Amino acid sequence: MSNQAITLHYDIDAVDFSAAGEASSGVKRTLNQLGVNPAVVKRIAIAMYEAEINAIIHAGGGAADVEITPERVEVKISDNGPGIPDLEKAMTAGWSTASETVRELGFGAGMGLPNMKRYTDDMKVESKVGEGTVVTLIVNINS
Amino acid sequence: MKINDILEECKLKLITGNGDREIKGFYACDLLSWAISHANEGDLWITVMNNINILAVASLVDVACIVIPEDIEIPSVLIEKAEEREVTLLSTPMQAAELIIKAHELSKNLS
Numbered sequence: 001m002s003n004q005a006i007t008l009h010y011d012i013d014a015v016d017f018s019a020a021g022e023a024s025s026g027v028k029r030t031l032n033q034l035g036v037n038p039a040v041v042k043r044i045a046i047a048m049y050e051a052e053i054n055a056i057i058h059a060g061g062g063a064a065d066v067e068i069t070p071e072r073v074e075v076k077i078s079d080n081g082p083g084i085p086d087l088e089k090a091m092t093a094g095w096s097t098a099s100e101t102v103r104e105l106g107f108g109a110g111m112g113l114p115n116m117k118r119y120t121d122d123m124k125v126e127s128k129v130g131e132g133t134v135v136t137l138i139v140n141i142n143s
Numbered sequence: 144m145k146i147n148d149i150l151e152e153c154k155l156k157l158i159t160g161n162g163d164r165e166i167k168g169f170y171a172c173d174l175l176s177w178a179i180s181h182a183n184e185g186d187l188w189i190t191v192m193n194n195i196n197i198l199a200v201a202s203l204v205d206v207a208c209i210v211i212p213e214d215i216e217i218p219s220v221l222i223e224k225a226e227e228r229e230v231t232l233l234s235t236p237m238q239a240a241e242l243i244i245k246a247h248e249l250s251k252n253l254s
Contacts, residue, residue, distance in 0.1 A: 017196075018194070018195035018196065018220075018224070020196060020199060021196070021198075021199025021202075024199075024203060025202060025203065028203065038184075042203070042205075046179050046180060046203060046204075049199065049200075049203055050176065053176075105175075105192070105196055106173055106174055106175040106176075106178075106192045106196060106197070107175055107176060107196070109174040109175075111174070111176035111177055112176055115179070115180045118180065119180070
């Protein structure tokens with residue numbers, strides 16, 4: 001891998017819920033092509049997928065900005081949704097505000113944010129009620 | 144053990160993809176966020192979910208295949224997308240536990 005950072009941008013479209021995962025699949029492909037350790041790729045892909053799904057479920061879509069350097073991958077998922085009023089609660093495994101429809105699709109288990117934390121080396125959630133949420137996920141490539 | 148090795152006995156019908164891939168383990172779960180963090184690469188994943196989101200989980204985890212049990216209807220859009228994303232999709236009249244027990248018996252005979 002060269003020393004230059006690779007940056008990727010994806011729009012997360014909420015119109016087609018079924019397309020969820022396109023951004024994370026794209027990042028997974030890129031990392032595989034770069035020869036990143038598959039176990040590390042899996043961690044990034046899963047954490048990013050959860051963030052992507054959250055943006056669709058709760059915020060009607062958003063954007064993903066990814067920066068890949070030889071040392072680490074940083075994924076920033078931002079949305080203009082309702083924001084998270086109680087972050088501590090939201091981080092609790094099993095706690096969910098997802099709708100019945102979303103649950104019927106197999107989501108809303110309250111595992112999204114806990115999974116993101118579990119699979120990343122560093123995670124930051126910045127949220128303002130009524131304005132939106134930015135989730136930053138960092139995975140060290142040599143971890 | 145390959146998917147092909149258990150096709151007949153587990154009453155599996157190949158909907159998309161092929162049966163050449165090795166099965167490294169079995170996993171059954173319908174909550175996608177749970178499945179994505181607990182299923183392993185190479186697993187045969189059984190889920191009653193028949194919506195398109197299972198394909199994203201399958202390809203991100205890189206499971207060997209998805210099996211939809213109990214003859215649950217498979218929507219044509221799921222088949223189309225599975226082909227597009229190269230996910231191997233199978234269907235069976237068996238229940239999840241039944242299939243895993245059967246496949247486990249078969250694996251002992253194979254080794």
